[in-house]
Amino acid sequence: MIGVIGGMGPLATVDFMQKVIAATTAEHDEEHVPLLVSNDARIPRRPPAILNGNASPLPRLMEIRDRLIAAGAMALVMPCNTAHHWHADLARNCPVPFPSLIELASDAAAKRSSPGERIGVIATRATLFAGLFDQALKARGRSVLLPADPVMDTAILPSIAHVKAGRLAQAQALMQSAVQALLNQGANVVLLACTEAPIALAGAPDEIQVRCIDTTQVLALATVALWQAKRPTGAFDKALQSP
Amino acid sequence: MIGVIGGMGPLATVDFMQKVIAATTAEHDEEHVPLLVSNDARIPRRPPAILNGNASPLPRLMEIRDRLIAAGAMALVMPCNTAHHWHADLARNCPVPFPSLIELASDAAAKRSSPGERIGVIATRATLFAGLFDQALKARGRSVLLPADPVMDTAILPSIAHVKAGRLAQAQALMQSAVQALLNQGANVVLLACTEAPIALAGAPDEIQVRCIDTTQVLALATVALWQAKRPTGAFDKALQSP
Numbered sequence: 206m207i208g209v210i211g212g213m214g215p216l217a218t219v220d221f222m223q224k225v226i227a228a229t230t231a232e233h234d235e236e237h238v239p240l241l242v243s244n245d246a247r248i249p250r251r252p253p254a255i256l257n258g259n260a261s262p263l264p265r266l267m268e269i270r271d272r273l274i275a276a277g278a279m280a281l282v283m284p285c286n287t288a289h290h291w292h293a294d295l296a297r298n299c300p301v302p303f304p305s306l307i308e309l310a311s312d313a314a315a316k317r318s319s320p321g322e323r324i325g326v327i328a329t330r331a332t333l334f335a336g337l338f339d340q341a342l343k344a345r346g347r348s349v350l351l352p353a354d355p356v357m358d359t360a361i362l363p364s365i366a367h368v369k370a371g372r373l374a375q376a377q378a379l380m381q382s383a384v385q386a387l388l389n390q391g392a393n394v395v396l397l398a399c400t401e402a403p404i405a406l407a408g409a410p411d412e413i414q415v416r417c418i419d420t421t422q423v424l425a426l427a428t429v430a431l432w433q434a435k436r437p438t439g440a441f442d443k444a445l446q447s448p
Numbered sequence: 449m450i451g452v453i454g455g456m457g458p459l460a461t462v463d464f465m466q467k468v469i470a471a472t473t474a475e476h477d478e479e480h481v482p483l484l485v486s487n488d489a490r491i492p493r494r495p496p497a498i499l500n501g502n503a504s505p506l507p508r509l510m511e512i513r514d515r516l517i518a519a520g521a522m523a524l525v526m527p528c529n530t531a532h533h534w535h536a537d538l539a540r541n542c543p544v545p546f547p548s549l550i551e552l553a554s555d556a557a558a559k560r561s562s563p564g565e566r567i568g569v570i571a572t573r574a575t576l577f578a579g580l581f582d583q584a585l586k587a588r589g590r591s592v593l594l595p596a597d598p599v600m601d602t603a604i605l606p607s608i609a610h611v612k613a614g615r616l617a618q619a620q621a622l623m624q625s626a627v628q629a630l631l632n633q634g635a636n637v638v639l640l641a642c643t644e645a646p647i648a649l650a651g652a653p654d655e656i657q658v659r660c661i662d663t664t665q666v667l668a669l670a671t672v673a674l675w676q677a678k679r680p681t682g683a684f685d686k687a688l689q690s691p
Contacts, residue, residue: 206488214477219465222487226458232613234457234489244465245449245482276519370475 206239207428208278208301210269212246213285214369217400217421219244221284224425238432241278243269251287252331263291270295270303280431282306284424286328286398290335302431309427310396310420311341317394317418323350325392327383328399329365330357338398356386361399368401373408380405384413394418449482450671451521451544453512455489456528457612460643460664462487464527467668481675484521486512494530495574506534513538513546523674525549527667529571529641533578545674552670553639553663554584560637560661566593568635570626571642572608573600581641599629604642611644616651623648627656637661 211218222240231237248266253259266288270281281303283289289307296303314324324347326338339349352361364379380402387395395417397403403419454461465483474480491509496502509531513524524546526532532550539546557567569581569592582592595604607622623645630638638660640646646662 212477212480212482215469215480215483216466219462219469222462222465223459226462227614234455234493234612235491237455237458237487237489239455239488239490240458240485242483242485242487244480244485246477246480247482248478250477272519276515369477371470 206241206277206279207432208270208273208276208281209240209242209244210266210273210281210283210285210288210295211242211244212248213251213283213288214401215244215246216368216371216404218242218284220400220404221421221425224419224422225428228422228425228429238429241273241276243273245269248288251285251290252329255287255290255331255335261291262288263294266291266295270299274299274301279435280304282424282428282431284400284421286310286337286400286420287332287335289337290331302435304427304431306420306424307337307341310398310418310423311338311345311347313418313420313423314342314394314396315345315347318347320346321348322394323348323392325350325352325384325387325390325395326398327352327361327380327387327395327402330362332398338396350387350390350392352383352387353390356383360386361402364405365399365401368404373404376401376405377408381409381413384409384417388416392416396420449484449520449522450675451513451516451519451524452483452485452487453509453516453524453526453531453538454485454487454528455491456494456526456531457644458487458489459611459614459647461485461527463643463647464664464668467665468671471665471668471672481672484516484519486516488512491531494528494533495572498530498533498574498578504534505531506537509534509538513542517542517544522678523547525667525671525674527643527664529553529580529643529663530575530578532580533574545678547670547674549663549667550580550584553641553661553666554581554588554590556661556663556666557585557637557639558588558590561590563589564591565637566591566635568593568595568627568630568633568638569641570595570604570623570630570638570645573605575641581639593630593633593635595626595630596633599626603629604645607648608642608644611647616647619644619648620651624652624656627652627660631659635659639663 367376603626610619
C-alpha cells in the first residue's frame with residue numbers, strides 16, 4: 206500500500222488518485238494500486254510559511270507521514286509541489302521510499318527538452334521563491350523561465366484560488382493565458398508545477414495541453430511503477446481472487 | 449477526520465471524495481472535510497461471497513475498519529452498496545459512528561416518493577439478492593422495483609464492469625438503458641444503488657438524471673453533515689490558519 210500525504214488541496218489529491226487509477230492496467234478492482242490517502246487539509250499554509258516565515262507545516266506533515274507509515278504504507282508520495290520545500294526533511298530518516306515530485310518532474314522536463322533550453326514553470330510564488338525547480342533543472346542542464354509578475358498576480362494565483370474553491374470554469378481561462386504567456390516568452394515546454402494547474406487546464410485545447418508537463422501525472426506514473434516494484438506477490442494476492 | 453473504507457471500486461471511492469468536496473462550502477483547503485481514505489481494493493469480491501458462498505470479505509473489512517480507527521478516524525463511511533451486506537457486523541461494537549448507506553439512501557428515496565410507490569433499484573445482483581433495499585424500503589412503506597433479468601445481464605452488470613475497467617463511454621449507454629427500462633416499468637424514481645452507476649451516468653441527459661437518486665451523493669452529504677457535527681472546534685483549527 207502506498208501512503209499519500211494529500212489535502213494540499215483536497216481536489217488536487219483526488220485528481221492525483223484518478224490519474225493513478227487511469228495509469229493502471231486493471232480489469233478488476235483488486236489489480237489497482239492500493240493507496241492509503243490522508244486527504245486532511247488541516248496543515249499550516251505552505252506559501253506564507255515560505256514567503257513570510259509563518260508557522261511551518263513540517264511538524265504536521267511529519268505527523269501525517271508517521272501516521273501513514275504506522276498504518277502500513279510501504280512507500281510515500283506527496284502530490285503538492287510547494288510542500289516539497291520540506292521534502293528533504295520528510296525523507297530524512299524515513300523508513301520507506303519517498304520519491305520527490307520535483308526530481309521526477311525535472312526528469313520529465315529534461316526528457317522533453319534539449320540542453321540549455323528554458324523550461325516554463327507554472328507554480329505558486331512560494332515554490333518559485335524557494336527555488337525548488339531552479340536547482341533541479343540546473344542539475345539537468347536546463348534553466349527556469351519564470352512567469353512575469355503581472356501573470357502571476359492576475360492569472361496564476363487567482364486561477365489556483367478558483368480551483369481550491371471549486372470554481373473550475375473561472376480557473377481555466379486564467380491558467381490558459383498564463384501558459385500562453387510563457388510560450389510567447391520562448392518556452393517550448395511548460396511544467397505545471399502546482400497540482401491545481403492541471404485541474405484548471407483539464408478542458409483546455411490540445412495545442413495548449415501538448416506543450417505542458419503535468420507534474421501530477423508524472424507522480425501518478427511513478428506511483429504505479431513504485432507499486433509494481435514493491436508489491437508483495439504470490440499467495441496473498443491470489444487468495445483474494447474469487448474463482 | 450472521517451475514515452473511508454473504500455476501494456470497492458477505486459474509481460467509485462474517488463467519485464465519493466469528489467462529491468464530498470463539492471458538497472462542502474470552503475474557500476480554503478483547511479475548511480474541507482478531512483478524510484483518511486483506504487483506497488485498497490485487495491478485498492475478497494463481494495458478489496461471489498453473497499451469491500456463491502465464496503470467501504467472505506468481512507475479516508478484511510474489519511481489518512481496514514480497525515486500521516482507520518487506530519489512525520485517528522472519528523467516524524466511518526463505506527461508499528459501496530454491496531459491502532453493506534456486512535455493515536451490521538462492521539458497525540457492531542464499533543467505537544465510532546458508522547452510518548449505513550442503505551438507510552441513508554432509503555431515507556432519500558422515501559423523501560422523493562409517496563407511500564406505496566415502487567422504487568426502481570439499480571444494483572449488483574448480489575445487493576438485490578441480499579435484499580438490502582427490500583427491508584429498508586419496506587420499513588418506509590415503499591417497495592422495490594427490480595430490473596428484469598435481461599436488463600441485469602446485458603446492461604447493468606456489463607456497465608459496472610466497464611466502469612471498473614475505466615471504459616466510461618461504453619458504460620454510459622448501457623446504464624442509461626437500464627434506468628430507462630425501470631422508468632418504463634413504472635418507477636418514478638430510480639436508486640443508483642451501486643457506486644459505479646452514477647459514474648456511468650455522469651454524462652447522461654438531465655431528463656434521466658433528475659429521475660435518479662445517486663447513493664454516493666447521499667453518502668457524501670451525510671459525511672459533510674457528520675463532520676460538521678463531530679468536528680473539533682476552536683483553538684486547534686484557528687491555529688492552523690495563517691493570518
